[in-house]
Amino acid sequence: MVAAERLYYSRGIAAVGIDDVRAAAGVSMRRLYQLYPSKEHLVAAYLDARDVRWRGRVAAHVDAAGEDPGARLLAVFDWLGLWFAEDDFRGCAFINAFGEIGGDSPLVLAAVQRHKDLFRDYLRDLAHAFPTDSPESLAAGITLLAEGAMTVAAIGTDPDAAAHAKAAAHVLLDAAR
Template identity: 40%
Template sequence: MPEQTAPRTRRRPAYERAVATADRLFYEQGIHAVGVDQIASAADISKASLYTHFRTKDDLVVGYLTGRSTAWQEHVAAELPSRGETARDRLLAVFDMLGEWFVLPGYHGCPFINAEAEYGEGHPTHEVTLAHRDWVRQLFEGLLTEAGHDDPTGTALQLCLLYDGAMASAQADATRPWAAAARSAAGRLV
């Protein structure tokens, strides 16, 4: 009978390690502050392997932001139905979810606002940011429409300002209840 060996643990593929590492480092330290060498080293992959999956650092940054957007959208879609019986309740719950994020260790603000501050218009990240912001606006507009609000389009823009303002404020000063303040203001709008 052959000798039994311990089962080998399978490592995640290089692509997954690169994306997870880039996500963590870009969010913690900023995109410009993190180099490809640092990502490759921390992910335990070669630079050649990294460049096999991502032609440029910009491609990796776009992947990071796309992943962040997808994760937040999936989180909201999974959580929102159980957060309130009415569309108004669910809309206000979006601000509760922000508040839950703000108090987690390692909150460093909105990754999209941060990317815009580093790159801005004309960079490939700008399109990802616009798409994410459009999703947030559509989320609010849809909930306002469902609630029977008389100006869902205009009010959705106002809610986006509260949403963004709460994230930026919580990044600058974590000692105050920014999400609760944004939720209260949103409640007056809807």
């Protein structure tokens, strides 16, 4: 799975064939097809594995921010800024996968939707810990800011996308109090 993730994330799903993954992983084609009956299955598995790792990294960063609910929500944007600055950052793997083949692949679409739902639910949980009468509205706004920052950072139009999204999140938090 490590080889598939590295190749698909760095080069794109359409540009990477099953044989590329097989060669990079050092497994036989037969073994690869035993594990993943099609490229669609392999891509969905790569996305599911990436989801677990990605959300784990976000949660670890947020947990390190302490117990204050506002600081925890804002820590999401700090983590995004760190991620965007990584040398191999190529945007959100899930947005990329959807853009490449999501609509044509039920398995890939399901993996993308599952990730986005889980991320939204995580932000919703953080928002429900914040002292506000409208945690759902706060969560929706935070989610849109985070998703928008990911897209803007990937396109490369704003190197400070996470910082700008965090500034907007401050405004949302102040309004939600």
